[in-house]
Amino acid sequence: MQIERGDIRKYIDGADNILLTSHVHPDGDAIGSCLAMYHVLKGMGKEVQVVIDDHVPDIYDILPGFGEIQRYAGQPLEAELVVLLDARPGREGRVCSAVSAPVLNIDHHVSNDGSADYTYVEPEASATAEVLCLLFKAWGIGMTEGIASCLYLGIATDTGFFAFQNNRPETMELCANLMRAGANPARISAAVQKKTFHEVEELARGLGTMELFAEGRAVGIFLDESFKGLELTDDLIDMVRHIDGIAIAVLLKAEEEKSCRVRMRSEVLDVSELARKFGGGGHREAAGATLRDGFAEAKEILKKEVSRYLLDMMS
Numbered sequence: 569m570q571i572e573r574g575d576i577r578k579y580i581d582g583a584d585n586i587l588l589t590s591h592v593h594p595d596g597d598a599i600g601s602c603l604a605m606y607h608v609l610k611g612m613g614k615e616v617q618v619v620i621d622d623h624v625p626d627i628y629d630i631l632p633g634f635g636e637i638q639r640y641a642g643q644p645l646e647a648e649l650v651v652l653l654d655a656r657p658g659r660e661g662r663v664c665s666a667v668s669a670p671v672l673n674i675d676h677h678v679s680n681d682g683s684a685d686y687t688y689v690e691p692e693a694s695a696t697a698e699v700l701c702l703l704f705k706a707w708g709i710g711m712t713e714g715i716a717s718c719l720y721l722g723i724a725t726d727t728g729f730f731a732f733q734n735n736r737p738e739t740m741e742l743c744a745n746l747m748r749a750g751a752n753p754a755r756i757s758a759a760v761q762k763k764t765f766h767e768v769e770e771l772a773r774g775l776g777t778m779e780l781f782a783e784g785r786a787v788g789i790f791l792d793e794s795f796k797g798l799e800l801t802d803d804l805i806d807m808v809r810h811i812d813g814i815a816i817a818v819l820l821k822a823e824e825e826k827s828c829r830v831r832m833r834s835e836v837l838d839v840s841e842l843a844r845k846f847g848g849g850g851h852r853e854a855a856g857a858t859l860r861d862g863f864a865e866a867k868e869i870l871k872k873e874v875s876r877y878l879l880d881m882m883s
């Protein structure tokens with residue numbers, strides 16, 4: 569059921585024990601939004617757990633409450649309400665189905681299918697953290713340095729540090745206020761972009777797989793099983809997305825046997841449409857999907873579909 573922003577509070581007020589979760593492969597918006605909501609709900613005197621069905625990168629450990637995040641281990645979970653942030657149901661892994669409680673879903677992905685018990689989606693918002701900023705303001709929450717840091721990190725990472733097309737004047741205004749409340753942009757961006765020497769070596773090796781295709785209108789990074797441990801896929805795709813003359817950048821990564829993750833970026837095409845052809849979704853300029861094929865096969869399929877899509881778009 570779709571609900572209004574103004575209705576969210578009544579579902580929160582009706583529960584004392586709330587479980588927060590977000591998508592697998594958690595990013596800055598997923599973690600920043602969960603932890604901001606964690607602090608606000610704690611401040612209301614509620615019992616709150618944050619459970620993620622995946623590894624959470626430790627670059628987010630500058631956020632207060634990071635140590636409270638639990639990695640889901642397959643057990644049944646207890647709560648009166650689940651708040652799913654920054655993802656539609658199913659994208660959070662096994663968490664929602666492990667709790668016998670209604671799911672309140674707050675998101676900004678245009679591809680959200682509204683399948684949660686209560687869904688509020690704001691597609692114009694740059695980040696779920698931006699939706700939470702407006703929500704907390706409406707609720708009269710006093711903005712602490714901790715909450716501001718969580719929200720700022722969510723917005724900064726989802727806008728590519730204010731460089732993507734989803735960044736709006738309202739986004740900058742909200743962030744100015746978060747900075748006034750104590751969020752430290754320089755410290756947050758340094759922490760989020762922190763890398764080990766080995767990670768930079770892996771990035772260099774990943775760049776080595778770069779290929780032009782679709783008559784030079786697309787660029788791809790193709791990470792086979794030997795890149796299994798590499799988490800910095802966003803950094804890699806950001807390095808190639810601005811190559812002159814490119815309409816689309818894709819990154820394919822082997823995850824498990826018969827499962828490859830694809831990320832897509834474009835300044836000119838709606839890649840969420842292309843991602844939907846593979847059962848995925850996302851935003852106009854940044855989207856992703858999972859291909860249930862072996863790596864070599866997935867690579868061929870991806871290149872063929874991207875080439876065909878580009879041809880259709882240009883004819």
Ligand SMILES: [Mn+2]
Nearest residue numbers: 597654695696
């Ligand atoms: Mn987001």
